[in-house]
Amino acid sequence: MAELTARSAQLGRETAVPATLSGGEPVAVTHLRELALAAYREAPWPSSSRDEDWRRTPQVDRLDPASFRPLEGPSWELGQPPATPGGSEGPVLELGAALSADPARWAPLLGSVAPPGLRKLVALNTVLFHDGALVQVPRGQRVPAPIRLRHRVGEGQVAFPRTLVVLEEGAEATILEEWVSEDPGPSLMVPVTEVILGRGARLTHLLSQRLGEGGVLQSTLRARQLDGSSYKVGFALLGGLWGKSYLEVELAGEGSEFRSAGLCVGHGAQHFDVQTLQDHLARGAVSDLLYRAAVAERSRSVFAGLIRVEEGAQKTNAYVQNRNLLLSPEAKADSNPTLEILANDVRCTHGTAAGRIDDEQLFYCQSRGITREEARRLVVEGFFADVVDSFPEGELRQEAGGWVLSALDGLARSGALSSHPG
Amino acid sequence: MPDLLEIQGLEVEVEGKRILQGVDLTVPTGEVHALMGPNGAGKTSLGYAVMGHPKYQVVGGDVRWKGESVLGTPPEQRARRGLFLSLQYPTAIPGVTTANFLRSALKGLGKELPARDFLKMVREQLALLKMDQAFLSRYINDNFSGGEKKRMEIVQLAVLRPEMAILDETDSGLDVDALRTVAEGVNRVRSSGMGVLIITHYQRILEYITPDRVHVMAAGRVIASGGAELVSDIERTGYDPLLRAAGIEEAEAAGAVSG
Ligand SMILES: Nc1ncnc2c1ncn2[C@@H]1O[C@H](COP(=O)(O)OP(=O)(O)OP(=O)(O)O)[C@@H](O)[C@H]1O
Ligand SMILES: [Mg+2]
Numbered sequence: 018m019a020e021l022t023a024r025s026a027q028l029g030r031e032t033a034v035p036a037t038l039s040g041g042e043p044v045a046v047t048h049l050r051e052l053a054l055a056a057y058r059e060a061p062w063p064s065s066s067r068d069e070d071w072r073r074t075p076q077v078d079r080l081d082p083a084s085f086r087p088l089e090g091p092s093w094e095l096g097q098p099p100a101t102p103g104g105s106e107g108p109v110l111e112l113g114a115a116l117s118a119d120p121a122r123w124a125p126l127l128g129s130v131a132p133p134g135l136r137k138l139v140a141l142n143t144v145l146f147h148d149g150a151l152v153q154v155p156r157g158q159r160v161p162a163p164i165r166l167r168h169r170v171g172e173g174q175v176a177f178p179r180t181l182v183v184l185e186e187g188a189e190a191t192i193l194e195e196w197v198s199e200d201p202g203p204s205l206m207v208p209v210t211e212v213i214l215g216r217g218a219r220l221t222h223l224l225s226q227r228l229g230e231g232g233v234l235q236s237t238l239r240a241r242q243l244d245g246s247s248y249k250v251g252f253a254l255l256g257g258l259w260g261k262s263y264l265e266v267e268l269a270g271e272g273s274e275f276r277s278a279g280l281c282v283g284h285g286a287q288h289f290d291v292q293t294l295q296d297h298l299a300r301g302a303v304s305d306l307l308y309r310a311a312v313a314e315r316s317r318s319v320f321a322g323l324i325r326v327e328e329g330a331q332k333t334n335a336y337v338q339n340r341n342l343l344l345s346p347e348a349k350a351d352s353n354p355t356l357e358i359l360a361n362d363v364r365c366t367h368g369t370a371a372g373r374i375d376d377e378q379l380f381y382c383q384s385r386g387i388t389r390e391e392a393r394r395l396v397v398e399g400f401f402a403d404v405v406d407s408f409p410e411g412e413l414r415q416e417a418g419g420w421v422l423s424a425l426d427g428l429a430r431s432g433a434l435s436s437h438p439g
Numbered sequence: 440m441p442d443l444l445e446i447q448g449l450e451v452e453v454e455g456k457r458i459l460q461g462v463d464l465t466v467p468t469g470e471v472h473a474l475m476g477p478n479g480a481g482k483t484s485l486g487y488a489v490m491g492h493p494k495y496q497v498v499g500g501d502v503r504w505k506g507e508s509v510l511g512t513p514p515e516q517r518a519r520r521g522l523f524l525s526l527q528y529p530t531a532i533p534g535v536t537t538a539n540f541l542r543s544a545l546k547g548l549g550k551e552l553p554a555r556d557f558l559k560m561v562r563e564q565l566a567l568l569k570m571d572q573a574f575l576s577r578y579i580n581d582n583f584s585g586g587e588k589k590r591m592e593i594v595q596l597a598v599l600r601p602e603m604a605i606l607d608e609t610d611s612g613l614d615v616d617a618l619r620t621v622a623e624g625v626n627r628v629r630s631s632g633m634g635v636l637i638i639t640h641y642q643r644i645l646e647y648i649t650p651d652r653v654h655v656m657a658a659g660r661v662i663a664s665g666g667a668e669l670v671s672d673i674e675r676t677g678y679d680p681l682l683r684a685a686g687i688e689e690a691e692a693a694g695a696v697s698g
Binding site (some may be wrong): 028375377383385387389398401 | 462484485490491492493501514515517518519523524526529530532534539540543544545546548578595599649
């Protein structure tokens with residue numbers, strides 16, 4: 018307790034007191050924390066006037082981790098336990114326990130995909146995570162049921178969830194990661210998830226952000242894919258006050274495949290900033306990313322999506338697309354998909370569009386007896402259909418549909434679907 | 440008893456441009472009326488104005504439904520009172536499945552059904568209109584062929600069961616078999632006493648659905664009304680004699696006169 022208070026007192030934009038893993042900390046992790054602390058001290062706090070990444074998200078200028086208390090309990094919990102393939106311990110382990118039991122195996126992987134130097138807030142997470150989840154699926158094994166990881170944060174708290182996902186050659190799994198808080202008050206969540214996919218491994222990874230009204234999310238999800246692996250990411254950003262989410266994938270192996278579809282629903286003064294990277298490092302890989310944002314009232318969506326194709330990555334097929342639906346005259350969406358191509362035999366495209374609800378669609382619905390408000394809701398739901406349909410069929414797709422519906426209920430309750438005729 | 444639909448001296452503007460110049464037209468309960476006229480005469484605009492499309496501003500006259508004006512009420516309220524408009528160009532709504540659309544429509548009309556009965560009914564109607572069951576989960580009108588859109592309008596008509604249907608060129612773009620299928624579809628619903636205003640350019644559909652009255656529009660108003668024989672007159676001589684009798688230049692008939 019005394020230790021936590023001390024940490025809290027020294028958590029700030031310039032420095033922080035490193036945490037230690039519950040259940041003992043291997044030397045390698047301590048070493049990683051030292052690097053992270055140095056990186057944290059060295060990097061200036063992100064600035065909307067200096068940093069291109071933050072130009073449209075000035076909220077960061079006022080963000081101070083010192084105004085939150087570090088979360089004391091576990092930063093993650095498991096949903097209904099998945100059936101275990103092979104090993105009796107199951108695919109999800111406490112990071113600290115796994116690191117202590119087999120430091121030679123796990124320590125080199127931690128921070129190898131999202132190193133502390135990547136960004137100030139990744140460094141902060143690396144200094145301060147006090148527990149974490151390790152999802153590991155041995156070679157050739159398949160986890161049949163979805164693995165559900167839930168990260169919670171409470172009012173006035175800051176949480177640093179840390180997740181490491183390692184699928185060995187030919188392994189298969191589905192993970193649902195949720196970032197949630199029940200309290201409407203201010204909170205901060207700074208999750209870092211690292212994903213390593215071995216040759217031919219297949220991972221479906223779903224992310225759902227449903228923080229309370231005052232929640233702030235600063236997330237990093239970064240993956241490295243080896244030959245022939247397949248990574249599917251579906252994400253939904255629905256709650257919180259504002260946030261920035263990085264989704265970065267290194268297609269490091271030949272013929273690897275990354276497909277992602279995501280959505281956000283904004284209302285009030287919500288602000289969602291999403292920055293993605295499809296980094297093609299090897300030949301013949303495919304990546305496809307679609308992001309749909311519907312913004313109501315004064316809410317705002319900011320998207321920057323980069324496809325980078327390195328010199329050796331011939332025969333790359335990459336696509337990034339952002340579609341925005343503006344539900345009020347005050348809502349805004351900034352979209353900036355870009356290509357950076359160093360190879361010459363590739364197919365890369367990007368697309369962006371922003372529009373409003375089509376009056377003819379509304380009239381068509383109304384002429385069949387559907388109220389204008391319900392019609393708007395139906396059209397917005399339709400706007401997200403391909404994203405929801407990209408979730409795996411069954412319970413998860415139904416759940417995703419449910420998140421969208423409850424977000425739309427929220428819009429309806431706040432009058433965001435009825436206030437703007439025409 | 441008042442007539443089902445009475446359109447009286449209706450004047451309509453779109454973005455300040457006068458399109459309907461005082462339309463008079465009455466459809467009594469249970470009757471079938473045909474509405475013909477050259478391209479640009481204002482037939483589609485009339486349908487939109489009756490249904491309450493916000494772009495079609497009523498600046499004069501009245502639309503009365505069972506004796507009561509519907510002006511100023513939103514389209515969904517007119518639908519709830521029993522009006523239905525089959526569009527000349529049905530709108531696609533990507534992402535909204537036919538099933539979801541119809542379920543929402545029935546709910547809006549206060550005719551919600553248990554899920555199982557609902558599916559059974561829609562499946563039946565799809566089969567009657569010779570449409571594949573896969574249309575249930577396709578997005579409404581999205582990438583449908585022209586003929587499929589028209590058939591889907593009639594599926595909706597059959598599911599929603601209005602008291603009166605305005606069918607705007609529902610026969611256009613249909614092959615001979617589809618035309619019969621669609622006409623039979625309309626007749627099935629009509630047997631329960633539904634009124635119909637059928638906008639068309641062709642005699643053919645009127646052979647299946649016999650009109651009680653025929654009206655001809657040109658230059659934003661009704662220039663002639665008569666019995667079914669009017670259709671074959673038009674088929675033989677075109678609109679010229681009617682236009683001349685009404686004192687309308689050909690150039691004026693097509694395209695609205697600016698107000
Ligand atoms: N939304 C609109 N904006 C501008 N002009 C319009 C609009 N709707 C109709 N008009 C004009 O009003 C006139 C009547 O059009 P309308 O579509 O009602 O004719 P129609 O009789 O249905 O023709 P058709 O037989 O070709 O379908 C035309 O000159 C048309 O260009
Ligand atoms: Mg027309």
